[in-house]
Amino acid sequence: MTLWTLLYPLKGKVTVMLIKDRKKTPAIVGELTLRSTNAGPRPLRFLVSKDKKQDYRSPEEFIELLRRSERILITRQGDAKNHKKIIEMLGGFHLTGEMVDVCRFCLLNKEFNFVNKKSISHQGERICETCAQEELKRALRNSQCHYSDEAIQRIFDVLNKTKDLDRTIGMLNPEEIDSEVTRYDTIASKEDQNPYPISKLPISGQFKKSLLKKSKNLLPVQSIAVRKGLLKGNDLLVTSATATGKTLIGEMAGIENILKKKGKMLYLVPLVALANQKYSQFNGKYKDFGLQTSIRIGSSRIKTRKTENMSRSLDTDIIVGTYEGVDHIMRSSKADMLGRIGTVVIDEVHMLEDEERGHRLDGVIGRLKYASPGAQFIYLSATVGSPHALAKHLDAELVEYEHRPVPIERHLIFCPQQSKLRIMTRLIREEYNQVSSKGHKGQTIVFTNSRRNCHRLANALPITASAYHAGLANPERKKVEERFASGKLPVVVTTAALAAGVDFPASQVIFESLAMGIDWINLQEFLQMLGRAGRPDYHDRGVVVLLASPDKTYGGGQAMTEDEMAVKLLKGQMEEMNLKYGQEEQEEEVLASVAVTNSKADLNYICTKMVEDIDLNSIVNKLKKYRFLTQKGDGIKLTRMGSIAARHFLSASRAFLIRDAVLAGQDPIEIAANLEFFDAVYFKFAPQISAALNVNMPSRVFQGAALDIVFEGDNLSQLEEKIRDQLFEFATDFLTCGCKESPYCGCAEKNFSEMIIRMRASGRDPEKIAARLNEKYGISAYVGDLYGYLDGVIRNLDAIEMMASAHSKTDIAKQAKDLKKSVEAGR
Structure with a gap:
């Protein structure tokens, strides 16, 4: 058994702790009082506390305790005068003590723990980890926030990392940002040890000269792609962090294939905003090469002065499009209009996992592989959970680079x-x-x-x-x-x-x-x-x-x-890609694929080129029951109903909804509005209404509580005149139906959507429509949403026209056609 005695000098007294076997909790805690004698300081009283009892021991017993101790420890903390007295007293008994650093917070709790430079810093001193954690817990309890267990663990991790309690507690006060404390981690960059010189690339002189203006060498992921056959026509799946140069990999393959007369480049992206950006970049970048660029987004048929300058021709060298924009061409049985394709670049290929659009990207990849069997496919993504598995599904070589270009x-x-x-x-x-x-x-x-x-x-x-x-x-x-x-x-x-x-x-x-x-x-x-x-x-x-x-x-x-x-x-760690389509999604992709082939064998080939497994025979039988397909031997083709559904991205249920509405003689504008509401609109003055009426007024116009407030109208007199008048206008125009469920019957949304369509058909640009909504009803709408909605209206009117023609409803077909032209042109 090891025995230490710890002496903690305070003003007028000394705390004494008997430490057995280095345990944190002392076996005995006592209080020593010294007296001055001619021989120097000597023990006067020794009060011992043990098991919640106190008793006085003789000074001689204290001296005996010191003599039996292997180590006599004197804390550096404490009263300076008493420090000197302790050392002098020990000398009088021919004993020596060693100065040590201990946790003051432990001492206050009648416990013992050493501290050193690796201990926790707090208010100019060092304290032990246990006491620091207790202080941190106290600070968390006293804060105004209820932190989650994960957040608390993170805060304790910061304490262990920084060894600084004050800075860690500072995390609880966001006004005092300490970047060293808030830093979770640093993702390091890595310098390429084997860059590929651009001068040695086997590409045309003009393209090489253009690349050399920016750099002498390719970036790491570009170098890997070239070494894995990028310029030899190999299909590649490129997974690498943002800003590592993935786009140029697609461009190198695409532009070189164009210059070598192998065919045009399709560059497909998920977003209209990204398509517009890539169109502008490629148009400016490759115009000097004598190459033309066009754009295809959605059905792309809303014409305004601001969009007329964008080329939408398919007879160009480079076609930038959204997935749906290019798919629309193939679904319309016009795949041959794309011409000879040398390169297909699928940007953001991880969108295959998107619940709503993943099946369409999967389908368009399969259809493009069938329509352009000689094309080189380049797939790009910064985030793929299981890149090796996806590369295998896509029949592509994997190019994987995990490092960032900058930390x-x-x-x-x-x-x-x-x-x-x-x-x-x-x-x-x-x-x-x-x-x-x-x-x-x-x-x-x-x-x-x-x-x-x-x-x-x-x-x-x-x-x-x-x-x-x-x-x-x-x-x-x-x-x-x-x-x-x-x-x-x-x-x-x-x-x-x-x-x-x-x-x-x-x-x-x-x-x-x-x-x-x-x-x-x-x-x-x-x-x-x-x-x-x-x-x-x-x-x-x-x-x-x-x-x-x-x-x-x-x-x-x-x-x-x-x-x-x-x-x-x-x-987080990326999870493996797990694609699973429902029956409606499988039906839509099979229909869309029949639009590019009349052969069951070829249809099967397209399905095998998709990532997700399609139960082809079962889906074909379903579509035949719907009378969307007919089959004779290996021959398979769309019926008129099936063609309408395929080219307009319609599920079976929506196709039947249009058919029934046409047969019932509904006005095309009513059918179109019922198919898709324009509800992305907001009450501009919702905060003022909430404050004036003391209610929670949602900003979304067609959110239930908002309609309730406007529909009842009892308290609207308390609002400012302008706001009150605008709400009355809205209620008068859209909330006057006689339906029992009003205002939750859908009439308000339908009537509002019809108004949007009529405003466009009468000649207003989306900008003017938004301005009118703001002026008359105090409603704000985003112009981009209006463009998207009207583009969908055109596609739906096209479906209505075709459906009416298929069922000999010539009047409805003509009305739909005329309205469609008006919405397209805005007149």
Whole structure:
């Protein structure tokens, strides 16, 4: 048994602890009082506490205790005068003590623990880990927030990492941002050890000269792609972080194949905004090569002065399109109009996992492989959960590069919702004041969960900021892109929906929210978004900041809070890709594929080229029962009903809905409005209405509670005259049906949608429609949403026209055709 005696000098007394076997809890705790004698300081009284009892021991017993101890320890902490007396007393008994550093907090709790340079720092001293943890728990209890278990664990991890209790507790005060404490980790960059010289590329002189203007060598992932047969026609799946140069891999294959007369390039993307951006880039970049670029997005039939300059011809060298834009051509049995295709680039191929659109991307890949069997396919993505498995499904060589071109710091800041704006302002300003070694100022992308929040935050930030989302018209989005690219715009506030691919050269990404709408973003979306931070041509590093509010949720059914979600995303590992389509999705893809072949064998070939397994025989039998297909031996073809469904992306149920409406003699505008409501509209003055009526007025116009307030109208007299008049106008125009379920019968949405269609048909551009809604009803609508809706209306009117013709409803067919032309042209 080891025996130590610890002496802790205080003013007027000395705390004595008997330590057995180095245990933290002393066997005995006593209090020693000294007296002055001619021989020096000597023990006067020795009061011992043990088992909650106190008794006085003789001074001689204390001296005996010291003599039996292997070590006599004297704390550096304590009263200086008593320090000297203890040392002098020990000398009088021919004993020596050693000065030691112990935890003062332990001493206060009658316990013992050594501290050293590796112990926790707190208010100018060192304390043991246990006491530091207890102090941190106390600070958490006293805070105004209820932290999740994951957040608390993160905070304790910071304590263990920094060994600084004061800085760790500072995490609970978001106004005091300590970047060393908030940093979750740093994703390191890696220098390419084996770059491929551009001068040695087996490509045309003009293309090589163009590439050499920017660099002598290819970037790492580009070098790997070339070595894996990019320029030999091999199909490749390229998975690499954002800003590593994936796009140029697709361009190298595509442009070289064009120049070698192997066929044109199709460059397919998931978003209209991204298609517009790529169209502008390729148009400017390859015009000097004598190459022409066009764009295909959706049915692309809304004509305005601002869109007429964009080429939509299929007779061009490069066709940039959305997945649906190119698929629409093939579904319309016009695949041969695409001409000879040498290269197909599928950007953001991880969209195969998207619940709503994944099956369509899968189908368009299969159909393109059938229609252009000699084409080279290049698939690009920053985030694929199981790249080897996907490469195998796609019959492609895997090009995988896991390193970023610049390091990226990831930070996590816990803060209440009301503090986020102040924190963002500080972070944005600090970043914009930074200038990289490449001479570029630091710019920021802020991700939030809704379009309205984009505008709210952009307007609230006390620094120049712009909202950017799919609801904006293309010219407006392009203006924001150009200002950001020029470095004149410090910050863009955007939605998670635009995380994929849109190119903003930002050095910093801030997550104001971790949700998309009312649903948490998933890991793949998160990685796409944080990948926007840091560009090798612009920045020395990227910064990602998550602002997470304890107790914050976005939907009633969510089990996790925002702070819990933040930690989960930062720790996350990509899950394997798991595609599973329902029967309606399988039916749609089989129908769409029959539009490009009349052979059951070829149809089977298309299905085998898709990633997901299609139960072809079962689906064909279903479609024959619907009378969408006919089959004779190996021959298979669409009926008129099937053709209408295929080319208009209709499920069987929607096709039957149109047929029944046509047979019932409904007006085409009524059918079109019923097929798809335009409900992406908001009451501009919802906050003022809420305050005046003391109710929670939703901003969405067709959200139940909002319609209730307007429909009842009892309290509207309390509102400002302008707002009251606008709401009365809305109620008069759209809430006067006689339905028993009004205002939840759908009539308001249908009537509103019909009005939008009529306004367009009468000659108004979407910009003017939005202005009219604002002026007359106090309702705001995004121009981009109006374009998208009207484009869908055209497609639906086309389906109505064809369905009416198929059933000899010539009057309805003519009405649908005339209305379609008016909506297309706006007159």
